[in-house]
Amino acid sequence: MSRAAEPTVDLAAAEAQGLTQEEFENLCHILGRDPNHTELGIASALWSEHCSYKSSKAYLREFPTQGAHVLQGPGENAGVVELGHGWVAVFKMESHNHPSYIEPYQGAATGVGGILRDIFTMGARPIALMNALRFGSIDAPRMRHLVDGVVRGIGDYGNCMGVPTIGGETDFHPSFNGNILVNAFALGVARRDSILRARASGPGNPILYVGSRTGRDGIHGATMASESFDADSEEKLPTVQVGDPFTEKILLEACLQALKSGAVVALQDMGAAGLTSSSFEMASRGRTGLVLNLDKVPRREPGLTPWEIMLSESQERMVLVAQRGKEDVLRHVFERWGLEVETIGEVTATGRAVIRDQGKVVADLPIRPLTDGAPVYRRPALEPAGLAERQTKAKVPDPGDPAKALTKMLDTPELGSKSWIWQQYDHTVRTNTVRGPGGDAAVVALKGTPLGIAMTCDVNPVYCYLDPRTGAMQAVAEAVRNLACVGAEPLGVSDCLNFGNPENPEVSWQFRESVRGISEACRALDVPVISGNVSFYNETEGESIHPTPAISMAGVLPDLTNLPATGFVEAKDQVILLGVDHGEHGGSAYMRLLHGVEQGLPPAVDLAAEGSLAALLRYLAFDGALRSAHDVSTGGLGVALAEACFEHGLGADLKLPVDPVGFFSETQARAVISVTPKAVDGVLAEAERRGVPALVVGAVGGDSLKLNLDGTKSKIQVAELHSVWSTALPRALEL
Amino acid sequence: MKCGVVVFPGSNCDHDVYHVLKHLLNVETVFLWHDDADLKGSDLVVLPGGFSYGDYLRAGAMAGLSPIVDEVRRHAEAGGLVLGICNGFQILLEMGLLPGAMRRNLGQRFLCRDVHLEVVRDDLAFTSQYSVGQILRMPVAHAEGNYFDTPKNLDALEKNRQVVFRYCDPGGGPDDPNGSERGIAGICNRDGNVFGLMPHPERCSEELLGNVDGLALFSSVMKSAAAAMEVEA
Numbered sequence: 001m002s003r004a005a006e007p008t009v010d011l012a013a014a015e016a017q018g019l020t021q022e023e024f025e026n027l028c029h030i031l032g033r034d035p036n037h038t039e040l041g042i043a044s045a046l047w048s049e050h051c052s053y054k055s056s057k058a059y060l061r062e063f064p065t066q067g068a069h070v071l072q073g074p075g076e077n078a079g080v081v082e083l084g085h086g087w088v089a090v091f092k093m094e095s096h097n098h099p100s101y102i103e104p105y106q107g108a109a110t111g112v113g114g115i116l117r118d119i120f121t122m123g124a125r126p127i128a129l130m131n132a133l134r135f136g137s138i139d140a141p142r143m144r145h146l147v148d149g150v151v152r153g154i155g156d157y158g159n160c161m162g163v164p165t166i167g168g169e170t171d172f173h174p175s176f177n178g179n180i181l182v183n184a185f186a187l188g189v190a191r192r193d194s195i196l197r198a199r200a201s202g203p204g205n206p207i208l209y210v211g212s213r214t215g216r217d218g219i220h221g222a223t224m225a226s227e228s229f230d231a232d233s234e235e236k237l238p239t240v241q242v243g244d245p246f247t248e249k250i251l252l253e254a255c256l257q258a259l260k261s262g263a264v265v266a267l268q269d270m271g272a273a274g275l276t277s278s279s280f281e282m283a284s285r286g287r288t289g290l291v292l293n294l295d296k297v298p299r300r301e302p303g304l305t306p307w308e309i310m311l312s313e314s315q316e317r318m319v320l321v322a323q324r325g326k327e328d329v330l331r332h333v334f335e336r337w338g339l340e341v342e343t344i345g346e347v348t349a350t351g352r353a354v355i356r357d358q359g360k361v362v363a364d365l366p367i368r369p370l371t372d373g374a375p376v377y378r379r380p381a382l383e384p385a386g387l388a389e390r391q392t393k394a395k396v397p398d399p400g401d402p403a404k405a406l407t408k409m410l411d412t413p414e415l416g417s418k419s420w421i422w423q424q425y426d427h428t429v430r431t432n433t434v435r436g437p438g439g440d441a442a443v444v445a446l447k448g449t450p451l452g453i454a455m456t457c458d459v460n461p462v463y464c465y466l467d468p469r470t471g472a473m474q475a476v477a478e479a480v481r482n483l484a485c486v487g488a489e490p491l492g493v494s495d496c497l498n499f500g501n502p503e504n505p506e507v508s509w510q511f512r513e514s515v516r517g518i519s520e521a522c523r524a525l526d527v528p529v530i531s532g533n534v535s536f537y538n539e540t541e542g543e544s545i546h547p548t549p550a551i552s553m554a555g556v557l558p559d560l561t562n563l564p565a566t567g568f569v570e571a572k573d574q575v576i577l578l579g580v581d582h583g584e585h586g587g588s589a590y591m592r593l594l595h596g597v598e599q600g601l602p603p604a605v606d607l608a609a610e611g612s613l614a615a616l617l618r619y620l621a622f623d624g625a626l627r628s629a630h631d632v633s634t635g636g637l638g639v640a641l642a643e644a645c646f647e648h649g650l651g652a653d654l655k656l657p658v659d660p661v662g663f664f665s666e667t668q669a670r671a672v673i674s675v676t677p678k679a680v681d682g683v684l685a686e687a688e689r690r691g692v693p694a695l696v697v698g699a700v701g702g703d704s705l706k707l708n709l710d711g712t713k714s715k716i717q718v719a720e721l722h723s724v725w726s727t728a729l730p731r732a733l734e735l
Numbered sequence: 736m737k738c739g740v741v742v743f744p745g746s747n748c749d750h751d752v753y754h755v756l757k758h759l760l761n762v763e764t765v766f767l768w769h770d771d772a773d774l775k776g777s778d779l780v781v782l783p784g785g786f787s788y789g790d791y792l793r794a795g796a797m798a799g800l801s802p803i804v805d806e807v808r809r810h811a812e813a814g815g816l817v818l819g820i821c822n823g824f825q826i827l828l829e830m831g832l833l834p835g836a837m838r839r840n841l842g843q844r845f846l847c848r849d850v851h852l853e854v855v856r857d858d859l860a861f862t863s864q865y866s867v868g869q870i871l872r873m874p875v876a877h878a879e880g881n882y883f884d885t886p887k888n889l890d891a892l893e894k895n896r897q898v899v900f901r902y903c904d905p906g907g908g909p910d911d912p913n914g915s916e917r918g919i920a921g922i923c924n925r926d927g928n929v930f931g932l933m934p935h936p937e938r939c940s941e942e943l944l945g946n947v948d949g950l951a952l953f954s955s956v957m958k959s960a961a962a963a964m965e966v967e968a
Contacts, residue, residue, distance in 0.1 A: 155845050159876070160786040162747020246789025250744045336770075338744060424845045426876040428938045429784075431751045434945075445943055447754070560943060 006037045013037070017044035017220070023375055030369045038355065038363045041307045043370060045220065045273035046280060049536050052374035055502035056534040059378075059515040067528040069491045071195065075285075077118040077268070078188075079530025080195055081491040083556050085449040088195060090124035091187040093132070093457065093496040093552040095535035099240045100182040104149025108182050109157040109243040110315050115186040116161060117269035120252050121318070123196035123259050124188030127430060128444050129158050130168040131184045132457045132496070132550045133421075136177030138413050138732045146180055147733060153243075154184070155424040160245035161252070164433055165425035167442035168457060172413050175461065178540030183496040185457060185552045189446060196259060198268040199286035200279075200321045203349040205265055207279070207290060208327065209342045210334050211251050211317040215300035217241050218274070218313025247316040247339075254337040255318065261333065263326035270317040276310045278319050279345075280353060284371040289350035294357040296344040306355065306362040321347060381512050382505035391466060394599040396585045402660040402709055403716035405594060406638045407724055409664075412593050415635055416728025417646075420735075439566035440482040440631055443557065452557035454488035460634060461546035462587040463602035468510045472517030472549045473605040477668060478633055479553035480525050484614035485629040485671060486563060487621025488555030493522060495532035495551055500544025502536045510547040511536075518549060524607035525614070527553065564626035564673075567647025571701035573627050574680050578613060579670030580693045581637070581658050589635040590664035609669040609692075616692045617671060625679045625686075632670035638663045640672050641705065645718045646725065651705050654698035659710040674700055736960040738764040739777030741807070741823075743798045748784035748820065751937045755953055756781075759940060762957060769801045779816045779956055780807055782823030784876070784935060794837060794879045795825030804830055816860055816956060817929045821877055824921070824931030833922055833931050834892065835884035841914025845878040849946075850912050850934060852920050853903040859923060860959035861930045862899060864951035870907050871900075871948040873934035880933040882915035882922075889916055897922045900932055 007013060014024035017040060027043050028034055035043060049055060065073035071088055072080035078092035096111025112129065119126045131154055136143050158165045163186070200207070218241035258264055266286065268278040275297070283290045294309050304312070322330050327343060334341045348354075355363035384390075399405035409415050422437035434452060435443035441456040458478040464471030476493065483490050495518060500507040522529055538545045557563070568575070585591050586600025620626045628647075632640040637658065645651055658665065675683050680696060687694035705721065707714045738756045742749045749766065757764040765775050769787075774780060788797035798804070804826075811817045811832055819827040827833045840846055854869040856862055865871070884892065892898060900921035904910040911918050913933070921932030936949025 152844075159845055159847075159878075160745070160747075160789065162785060244789070246745050246786060246791065249747065249786070249789075253744075423848050426845070426847045428847065428874045428876060428935070428944075429747060429751070431754060431938050431941070431944060434943060 009034055009037055009040050014040060014044065017041060018048055019044045023047055030366065030373055036363065038306045038310060039365055041311050042276045042363060042365060045276050045311055046370055047374050051273050051277050053534055054375045055377050055379055055536060056511065057376050059512055062515055062519045063529040064519060064523050065528050065530065070528050070530055073528065073530050074532060077121045077198055079492055079494060080122065081530060083446065083451055083453065085451060086192050087446060087449065088190055088192050089187055089453060089491065089554055090119050090122045090190060091185065091494055091554050092118050092531040093183055093185040093494040093550065094533040095496050095498055096182045096184060097179065097498060097535050097538055100150055101180050103240045104146045105153040106240055106242050108150040108153030110241045111182050111184040112154055112157040113243050113245065113248050113315055114271050115184040116163065116248065117271065119186045119188035120255055121198060121267045121269050123194050124190035125256060126163045126186050126188040127432060128187045128455060129163050129165040129185065130442065130455060130457055130552065131165065131182065132168055133170040134176045134181035134461065134548060135172050136180065137174045138172055140174065140177040144733055150182055151421050151424055157243055157245045159426040161249050162429050164427045164429050165422065166427050166433055166444065167437050167455060170418050170421055173461060173546065175546040178543060179538045179545050181498050181548060183550050185494065187453065187455060187554055194259065196264065196267055198266050198282050200266050200282035200288050200290060200347050201286040202265055203288060203347050205321050205324050205347045206327055206343045207345040207347065208320050208322055208330060209297060209344045210320065210339055212244060212247050212314055213298040213300040214304065214309055214312045214317065215314045216304065216308060216312065219308055219311050241313045241315050243315050250337045250339060251316055251318065254334050254339055258330050258333045261329050263323050263329045265321040265323055267318060267320045270319060272313065274311060274313045280367055280371055282321065283353065283367045289348040289352045289367060290345055291348055291354045291356065292345035294355060296342050298340050298342055306357045310355065379502050379508040380505045381509035383509055384506040390599060391601050392599060394591065394597050396591065396661050397595060399660050399664065401714055402638065402663050402707060402712065403714040406642060407716065407721060409589060409593055409635055409639065410642060410721060410725040411728050413729050413732040414593060415589060415639060417726045418729060419726065420730045434560055434563065435486060440485040441488065443486050443563065445560055450559040452560045453554060454483050454486050454557060455552065455554045456482040457550055457552040458482065459548055459550045461548040462592060462598055464514060464548060465546040466587045466600065466602045468513040468547050469517040470602050470605055472514040473521040474602065474668060475549060475551040476518055476521035476525060477605050477607065477610040478631065479551045480527065480610060480614050481631045481671065483553060483555040484617035485631050486557065487618050488557045489618060490527040490553050490555040492530040493527050493551055493553050495529055495549060497534045498538050498545065498548040498550065499536055500539040507544055514547055514549040521607060525611055558622065562621060562624040564621050565628040565647060566630050567628055567644045568650045568652060568674050568700040569627045569648060571650065572677060573674040573700040574677055574696055575652055575654060575698050575700060576673050576675060576683060577695050577697050578673060578687065578692055581662050581665050582667045583662055583665050584667045585665055588664060588666045603666045603668050605668055612690050612692050613669050613671065616687055616690045619686065620683060625675055625683050626673055627676060628674045630672050632672060634666065636664040636666050642721055644672055645705055646722050649718055649722065650700055651702040651718045652698055652700050653702065653706040655708040656697050657695060660712050663709055736762055736957060737777050738762055738779045738781065739767040739774050740764060740781045740783055741767045741769060741803055743769045743787035743801060745787045745789050746783050746785035748935065748937065752781050752783050755937045755940045760953055760957060767803060769803050772802045772806050774806050774810055778960055779818065780810055782819040782826050784821030784823060787822055787826065795822060795829040798826045799829030808832065811929050814926065814928050818861065819931035820935060820937065821933055824933055825879065827929060827931040832929050833924060834888060835882055837879045838881040838883050839879050840881050846912060847876040849873065850875050851903050851905050851910065852900040852934060853907055855901055856896060856899045859899065859927045859930065861952055861955055863959055864955040870903060870905065872946055873936060873949055874938045875912065875934045877933055880913040880915065882919040884916060892922065895925050897925065899923050899930060
């Protein structure tokens with residue numbers, strides 16, 4: 001078929017593909033000439049916010065990325081930390097917000113697919129998934145449809161892959177009405193010596209294409225993800241990719257088998273910006289060049305232009321660099337699994353990407369000048385107007401009967417049980433799940449070793465809205481605390497930074513402050529950032545989401561024999577409160593959900609206190625003294641205690657050192673633990689030795705939660721509370 | 736005793752069953768590739784859970800046509816033991832080795848949680864270590880586990896004592912998490928050598944995972960194999 005004439009390349013064309021005038025001029029300067037249409041497409045994808053991190057890179061350099069356990073920090077497909085016994089964990093969290101808002105099922109599904117590929121391209125077998133979901137108000141337009149689609153999308157993809165979805169968090173807040181967040185996390189394991197890095201090396205080595213054929217889906221998706229939503233966003237539907245988990249499952253098995261052959265030099269998935277970013281990234285890291293013959297690329301339909309092939313984001317595709325002469329070994333593995341393999345080019349020493357189509361050169365670009373020369377912006381930052389007002393302390397109304405107020409809080413989609421969601425995810429496949437969804441941190445066993453791997457993801461966007469720096473610190477501190485509640489030592493963080501438009505100085509300020517908060521907390525608590533992702537332009541019609549720097553964290557447990565439960569285990573066990581309350585209600589769930597107030601400073605974060613608390617919890621867990629441990633977070637002591645009662649339907653009789661208002665305060669660095677009566681003295685002594693305030697507040701037992709709050713008495717049946725809590729979400733969804 | 740675990744493209748519980756047989760029960764166990772018409776001398780053939788061929792068309796439909804299933808059929812017809820778990824059960828239905836069909840779960844959603852089962856048969860090679868009326872706890876993880884057949888066929892199924900496990904509540908009262916006819920969770924063929932069930936016994940065979948109710952299913956098979964060998968000797 002004859003091809004239409006190449007579109008003209010000028011500033012207007014560059015702007016249409018997402019470049020600014022300055023960036024276009026810079027591109028022409030690097031090339032020493034004007035780019036052609038295909039080259040413009042490639043460069044604009046590479047320099048999109050999504051691929052280049054141009055508005056965030058300067059700040060992300062502040063993160064601590066080194067540590068005793070770190071084998072690979074940011075810059076690869078995923079970070080790598082040492083677990084022990086010759087094993088490493090490979091993990092990352094990534095956003096798929098924009099596609100999920102446009103088409104929730106496919107958007108969320110391909111988010112899971114993408115993050116899994118990031119793990120197995122490193123040579124690791126994915127063994128766990130989590131996801132952090134932020135929806136708008138449940139009554140907002142399309143919201144029930146979005147919840148249903150996202151949950152089904154995540155489930156259908158992860159379930160078919162046979163990778164358990166073992167944790168995560170889901171929240172609802174009106175700031176996400178027009179722009180939901182879908183952040184997917186995956187963790188894999190590998191032997192220390194079998195980690196692969198995506199570096200194209202060895203000129204003459206062939207470049208192979210494996211997996212699904214290339215089609216017209218997701219073209220310029222990376223650029224779409226670098227724009228804000230407006231009234232015409234429905235028109236972006238063709239930029240959303242379509243997932244095929246079955247192909248990914250066989251791609252996973254085939255790739256892991258191929259890696260064992262020793263014939264693979266580098267492996268890279270085609271994610272955002274497809275063949276463009278995968279080939280440029282591999283060659284850039286390897287400081288090499290490459291030749292690609294586009295007519296060899298398997299296609300779903302005829303008539304694809306070079307521009308389309310280079311920018312398609314069709315899913316379940318990989319490029320790999322093979323050792324010259326060993327292509328047949330690899331070809332045999334992939335064909336056995338029924339996958340298509342094509343040699344589409346080779347590594348060169350030229351430092352240039354030469355793209356050919358039917359013998360004709362359609363693009364010829366220098367690689368490192370484009371990847372390293374991507375723009376870097378320190379955008380103007382300005383404290384949001386009205387911040388002082390926002391941070392003014394609000395009057396906290398008395399809740400009346402604390403048990404009634406607690407019931408009302410648990411009767412919301414925000415604080416109700418999320419089991420309706422996670423029962424749609426296979427969380428027991430692979431038979432490693434020791435602690436599944438619903439607790440503070442999920443735990444999987446590492447077969448063949450005594451080790452456990454714990455993981456959690458946390459952030460409170462309301463705290464971040466009120467004070468991004470404190471909010472970001474809180475997210476890191478809570479993640480460390482959650483891991484400590486199962487006795488795990490944190491190894492690393494993967495962050496997923498979801499923000500509005502960085503060209504808005506107030507958003508830029510929120511971003512800068514959040515990065516500083518994360519850096520400070522990670523330094524103080526000694527947890528390096530090993531991978532991550534930034535998602536900007538989360539706004540609709542000029543309205544930004546609340547800043548949401550989601551923190552995923554993985555840790556290791558030396559053994560699983562004494563793993564504490566989340567909730568109370570046995571009558572007569574003593575309940576001990578660790579940490580003290582300071583009456584903090586800024587951004588608290590009590591004020592938000594019962595009084596509609598989102599004002600004041602978020603709870604202060606005392607990193608030294610968090611460090612001591614976490615160390616104490618880990619020590620007690622390892623020592624076998626902890627029967628259960630649950631951290632105090634959203635909803636304060638009230639919600640923490642209710643959740644502790646739910647696990648085994650056990651009540652407790654407690655005299656707490658807080659009044660009914662303080663029952664819902666969200667002061668940090670606190671946890672509720674239960675221990676056998678015999679263990680109490682030892683636990684109190686250890687807490688004192690470590691400077692952690694500890695107070696015995698009562699005993700487990702009965703079928704009611706009996707409270708004495710500074711003289712105010714209140715009581716409720718655990719079964720009654722549980723029934724409200726466990727049905728709140730499906731009722732709100734009107735199922 | 737030798738066990739073979741069939742690997743279809745898209746199987747994802749193959750390693751889990753292998754782990755229980757090989758590492759927990761120390762039985763010789765091999766993987767059997769869907770494209771090879773060879774059971775490698777397996778006494779027990781397991782069709783594991785997962786999404787064989789992506790479950791495209793219909794759960795288990797494509798796997799029911801792959802090269803290895805003719806061998807599995809021959810093995811079953813000769814009285815050999817065949818166990819189908821979850822997707823493996825769906826495949827046995829598609830192959831016609833077991834009667835009935837699966838519909839989507841009542842509620843139309845994938846369901847992953849613990850369920851309770853009442854043991855209906857304890858005289859099979861697969862269930863000899865259980866006792867009739869015993870209540871088991873086992874995880875399910877499926878979207879299409881809603882067992883269906885006509886009332887007449889269901890009557891025949893019951894009359895021929897082919898119901899092996901039935902869903903129940905923790906106290907043994909009736910329960911039906913996915914809408915299955917008559918709470919059916921697992922059935923066998925008339926000879927009792929082919930057994931299919933939706934719950935995952937391999938996911939509850941280790942103390943570490945907090946539940947060992949599934950282990951007796953596999954050890955039952957080992958015990959009956961050992962007994963059969965003694966008879967032969």
